[in-house]
Amino acid sequence: MKDWATQPAPTGDIYRHLWLLKTMANAVGVDLTQAMAEGTLGVAEYSQMVTGCRFGGCDKACVLWQAKNQGQANSPPDLCANKEALERLKP
Structure with a gap:
């Protein structure tokens, strides 16, 4: 039997x-590419967002x-690991 406590x-x-992160961002009005170009989203934070997802x-x-929600919502759902970051990046 596998010891799941020792497995990553x-x-x-x-x-x-x-894809999920990008479409979630678009659904709540956040353009991740633009945020990176403007410097409001760094490479490290973007990587952390993908990893969190x-x-x-x-x-x-x-x-x-x-x-x-068909790509139109005011904010991400509570279940989203990136809810806080996406809220911060909203225009």
């Missing part, structure tokens, strides 16, 4: 989570939320 937490596919374990709920 599984992460999601990086490309899936890049990968470890969040809520990708299925995220996809459902995005489908329900």
